[in-house]
Amino acid sequence: MDPHVLDLGTHIGPTLVRRQFLDAHPRVGDALEQAHARIVVFEPDDRGAAFFPAVQRALDVARTAVPADIVPLFVALVVLPDLVAACGFDFSRNHATMPALACPRGAFLGYIALGEGGGLFFAADGRLGTPTPDAVLAVLARASGAP
Secondary structure, three states, X not given: OOOOEEEOOOOOHHHXXXXXXXXXXXHHHHHHHHOOEEEEEEOOOOOOOXXXXXXXXXHHHHHHHOOOOOEEEEEEEEEHHHHHXXXXXXXXXXXXXXXXXXXXXXXXXXXXXXXXXXXXXXXXXXXXXXXXXXXXXXXXXHHHOOO
16 A cells, blocks of 8 residues: 555556656655645546536545545546547647536645556646646645645
């Protein structure tokens, strides 16, 4: 079990988070430990439903699965073509706006979208790219109630 990532059934999520982000930024792992926080990877399973409502439902379920003593930072593991179709993302400099998801506990960091070439990270607002360590630390501070 990864001490920084809580996997809610995705099986690939912790490996992607670890390889693409945590291994390169150990200070984020240290901050997660200090705040008793974890990056929580979940996967929507409503393939026939509207994309963003399905992600919101999965986030709601994931939130209840996280032990009360852990500060969760959520990441949705999705399929890239589904995300692109849902928001009309065109990979230009202009990014599609994604609807804000309600996350009353912890914070929603964004999406890991799986495609043929691997995984791409999209921030919660639709920006393409892995978040900076400072951005994750700021979200963690807000989610944990740190000053």
